Amino acid sequence: MKIRAISARAVDCGFQKQALQTTRVASPMSRFPRFAEARASWMWPSKKTFVRVEADNGFVGWGCTNGGEITEMIVNSHLARLFEGEAADAAQIHAQATASLLPNDRSGFAMMAVAALDIALWDLQAKAQGKALVDLLGGSELETLPVYMTTGRPEAFAGGGWQGLKAAAPYGPESGDEGLAENVALMRRFAEAAGPDQPIMIDAFLSWDADYTLRFAEACKDLPLAWIEDPIPPQDVEGLRKIRREMDPGIALALGNFAFSYADAADLLRSGTVGVLQPDIAWAGGITETLRILALAEAVDTEVILHNSCEQPWALAMAAACQSKARVECVDRGESSPLYSLLAPRADIANGQVAVPRQISGFAPPHFVSAAFEAAPEPSKGG
Structure with missing residues (x-):
């Protein structure tokens, strides 16, 4: 099973409207008065980033992380071009993805992007084998x-x-x-x-x-x-x-x-x-x-x-x-x-x-996320 295409989309899922974002909750920014009353006033890019991995056998795996446009860019402009056409081997791709990002960042947004891709690959493998992820x-x-x-x-x-x-x-x-x-x-x-x-x-x-x-x-x-x-x-x-x-x-x-x-x-x-x-x-x-x-x-x-x-x-x-x-x-x-x-x-x-979730059908996004993939133009690949 080889990877035909990898794409990511940052989608607003209402994170900034949650009570933990709109009420007073202590944070690293609390010592600055203009950011103390609500985390939504300073929080990092808050859209959820969904990653879609399509295999040459028609199966599709899904992953999700935080980081919005930042993690979307890492997947679309860097990771996708490395692994499209490669075998859908989660362990091998994880090792190569982290190594490719190591000169710039071993943590934070880089590993969030790797995480979403990795989760999608595990989902892809579970679907291809007809198993629930837990199995x-x-x-x-x-x-x-x-x-x-x-x-x-x-x-x-x-x-x-x-x-x-x-x-x-x-x-x-x-x-x-x-x-x-x-x-x-x-x-x-x-x-x-x-x-x-x-x-x-x-x-x-x-x-x-x-x-x-x-x-x-x-x-x-x-x-x-x-x-x-x-x-x-x-x-x-x-x-x-x-x-x-x-x-x-x-x-x-x-x-x-x-x-x-x-x-x-x-x-x-x-x-x-x-x-x-x-x-x-x-x-x-x-x-x-x-x-x-x-x-x-x-x-x-x-x-x-x-x-x-x-x-x-x-x-x-x-x-x-x-x-x-x-x-x-x-x-x-x-x-x-x-x-x-x-x-x-x-x-x-x-x-x-x-x-314990046991759905053999694996992960699938809600309609508003699928629509974001359909509506957005094909992401450009870095080079």
């Missing part, structure tokens, strides 16, 4: 996976059997003692909604510093705080080590949303600070790269929770097939959102459990 990855006897919920409205998920409720921190050090008090009050609200002995978590999105993180942890010492996620940039290894050394050992550091490759994940794990590793398959080089990350984490006995799992059917398939004690994340977008069903039907979640 192509080794199969699973599990019917469901336990879910934790990331939300801004914890009361809506009280008593739902979740593996925890996670908040997005609204404030960072720039908001002083008042902001710290508001963050702690939010955690008390989450603890009340979660119920006795149920874990709560908080995502600081790289917006804090080591001292602020320690102050927050101390202020929450009477709460069932399971982890603090990405409190500081992953490059600040000494800051992470200070937090891990001085913080209550019962509170984990959840890191790795912004680990875009095996190398990034390995750097974090070598720091000795990771309690939970949370790579995003659609950012961290795709399925092929994440298989390596899972093996690395298993070797050092570190739990992996695949980021934003319930919006990524490939993540649910990987968790079921490749992890012995998986739990996954669902991001609350409200009652309805296009983001719930970009390449597969909305994940079936009930009583804190999500069904």
Whole structure:
């Protein structure tokens, strides 16, 4: 099976209209007043990038990532010209794609583009073999996976059997003692909604510093705080080590949303600070790269929770097939959102459990995405 054509389209799927984008959520830009109130005011290109890979036998594979026009350009102007006409071998193409980008970037947008192409190639292979992706990855006897919920409205998920409720921190050090008090009050609200002995978590999105993180942890010492996620940039290894050394050992550091490759994940794990590793398959080089990350984490006995799992059917398939004690994340977008069903039907979640996807037909985009491919002119190939 050879690749006939590769194309990418950046499509607006309403990401900037989500509550996490339009309400106050702490971020690396919070210290700049004009960007503090809403992530939508500064967020990187927010369109979803869909990648379509057509094989010479008529099968079509689909992948998806973030990065909008940037990742679209990398696929159309660089990766497509390298691999059209080549065998649809995901491992071989992944190795060559990452090597071809290495002189410019081993991380970030480059690996997002590789991820979307890689996911599409795995989808193509599953369709060609007449298998569900979970079976192509080794199969699973599990019917469901336990879910934790990331939300801004914890009361809506009280008593739902979740593996925890996670908040997005609204404030960072720039908001002083008042902001710290508001963050702690939010955690008390989450603890009340979660119920006795149920874990709560908080995502600081790289917006804090080591001292602020320690102050927050101390202020929450009477709460069932399971982890603090990405409190500081992953490059600040000494800051992470200070937090891990001085913080209550019962509170984990959840890191790795912004680990875009095996190398990034390995750097974090070598720091000795990771309690939970949370790579995003659609950012961290795709399925092929994440298989390596899972093996690395298993070797050092570190739990992996695949980021934003319930919006990524490939993540649910990987968790079921490749992890012995998986739990996954669902991001609350409200009652309805296009983001719930970009390449597969909305994940079936009930009583804190999500069904393992087993569709043999694989991934397929909604009509508005297909229309974007049909309407747009053929992308130019770099050279």
